Amino acid sequence: MSQHVPMHEGLFTWPSRKPQLLGSRCNQCSEASFPAQPDCRNCGSRDTDIVELGDRGTLWTWTIQTFMPKQPYHSDETAETFRPYGVGYVEMPGGVRVEARLQANSPEDLQIGMPMQLDIIPFRTEENGEQKMTFSFSPVMET
């Protein structure tokens, strides 16, 4: 099995059977941040801890990226294979709105307020065969 490596350390629990987004919470004012940071952007305190923000949330706003972004965008895609992707802010139970790629990429499939779930997905393959994983959200499928 090829190696699955996060795009960046500390964005989500990995490896994990049920990955969670990771952020930081301030012990002085209780505000949370994503990604985790050592200082609090609300009160300036440096007394913060890394916390799990959850793996489900609510869609707060969304758009669809229809054209392939220029560098620094770095995926495996070419102009021919580029597939539009959704982008949104998802309200997490950990108390912060997180910007993320969305798997859905059609306006019919996205609605403010809809429940969303976290997916850790392969984003690009490096020359050494490593698969870089990133976080994304998709609408919760009710069964």
Add this chain to the structure above:
Amino acid sequence: MDVAIIGIGLHRFGRSPDMTGMQQGASAVRAALTDAGLSWQDMQFAYGGSQDAGNADALVNELGLTGLQFTNIWNGCATGGSSLHAAYSAIKSGEYDVGVVVGFDKHPRGAFNPQPKEWGLDDWYGETGLMLTTQFFALKTQRYMHDHGITEDALIRVSEKAFNNGSLTPTAWRQQAFSYEEIANSAMVSHPLRKYMFCSPAEGGAALIICNADKAHQYSTNPLFLKAAAVRTRHYGSFEVFAPSQAMTVADAPTVTASNAAFEVAGIGPEDIDVIQLQDTDSGTEIMHMAENGFCDHGEQEKLLREGATGINGRMPINTDGGCLANGEPVGASGLRQVYEVCVQLRGEGGARQVPNQPKVGYTHVYGAPGISGVNIITK
């Protein structure tokens, strides 16, 4: 001490293939000096900025090595507002009597591609495709429309007005008006914003000569007065560009605080303004900025647009030269182009786009990443 604007200069926005960005800046300074009847040797100080066209202080190689104080300003899309604020403070302090503010730029074609490290972010944010200003404005507009009952009709009308005003402005880049249908049927770029609802990076230069108001009449028979200049950054909780996460509680945007501060200094309110320039990098932001700057309530915009209130002949003319939508955005110059246009209107030199009834008070607002706003109030 009051501050006067005694000279204005513009190097036409759009494309000047035979000129560097720096040369376009020099061209704007020369035009402003001619307008003021002064020479570069008269300038005691300068503030200037550019994103992609070099350090502004290198302009001395074109304009003359006179030894003046020249400070470079870089504050994203708010660079022009910040440069003017710095010059305003230099005059207010009493240190200088007369100086120049200049902005210019020349961007590569296509969308901007900001780099994460320059904004205190890690590479993954850019690499995974989350760091686009177009996305942010679409995300903010989408939520705003949801919260305040704005429909696509309002987005279309902002663009329709912008390109119509551009068609009346000889210095505008886009000189072609688009019909409502052409805008409504243009390609969807970043939902809910379509192709003809976005401005493009461009080229151009703008410059202002400003001086101590007590001495303005020595230089000029028709000085204008910069009654207030305010620049503010974001608070915790305001919804801003290049933010991997946002707080749950929503705070006022920096535009709201900059606008309030400027009105307080000028001692007037939004109802006293006759001609308005708002940052309109896309039609959604013009709508949001109408309310953030205090010119209407949230949600009232659609009705105002339908009534034509923001047109040249309306009761609150906004972006009379077509704004960023019709002029494009050379980042360093854009905020000063707004001031230039307000000065043209207050002087009554707007020609086909002139606001009627002799406007006396003008307002400019610029917004930049990662959450900076600059507001100026200018009077006759």
